[in-house]
Amino acid sequence: MFTSSGSKGNWSGMERPALFDAVLLDRDGTLIEDVPYNGDPEKVRPFPGVREALDRLRAAGVRLAVVTNQSGLARGYFTSEQMRAVHQRVEELLGPFDDWQICPHDDTDGCACRKPAPGMVHAAARTLGTSPGRCVMVGDIGRDMTAALAAGPDAHPDPDRRWIASVTAGVGMALLGLGAGAATALVLLSPPILVEAVAGLALLGALAGAVSAAVADPDAREAAVVTFVVTASGVSLLGVGGAFWGLVAGWLMLLLFRRRGAGHPADGDPPAGTDRPDGEAAESDRIAPAHAS
Known part of the structure; x- marks a missing residue:
């Protein structure tokens, strides 16, 4: 795994960002257009608005790192010098990054750094003086998201046992899908009067x-x-x-x-034009005006 760092830091003497310390970004398809196995700096074309978004993060004190798979090195499509020239061009167009994490391996190498493995996410967090839980991963494909999930605090510490959660979730979704089909079939086979009765019962709460x-x-x-x-x-x-x-x-x-x-007059009030009982004065007669001396 290649590592290229700018200004490392542990935020000593600086105000630490409130929510996250760093944003880790995929390169191709996220920052720049995806040109397969590109070793030519002239083909680097950033997406619109990326530079402005990165500058806002820099102004907020958020560290930035690029986390990218570059199997073209292992396959011989470009050299490390060509790759560095491409990355130099990326920084010319998008500004400096605090760290570059690059996996040069192919899928067949079985390394711990190539996404979806979380190796580069852990390495970038260490280099930037923070933890994966204080980082945000931005990417365009499932490998990026899986690497972020595998590096998170909720992931099993043993990589060989992480498959259990995905298999369990898949089996649960499959059972829910089968159950939904069975429920739909039951409704379709039920007599209309039963469906109407159930719908009416479901509305009783709202009606009440x-x-x-x-x-x-x-x-x-x-x-x-x-x-x-x-x-x-x-x-x-x-x-x-x-x-x-x-x-x-x-x-x-x-x-x-x-x-x-x-x-009808209010209770206790006699009809208009009737005399009041002897000795009973009107309420307005018994209470002196507030401004009277």
């Missing part, structure tokens, strides 16, 4: 909540009950369904009770 909320206001309780009864009756008039007529009936009840309430 709606009715409780509707009758909670004492001033509109009767109107709510009338609306519910008319709507639930399924009555149809002039080709219009019960929901409309339930609203009409509810509005009529509201208007009726409001007019009735306006025609």
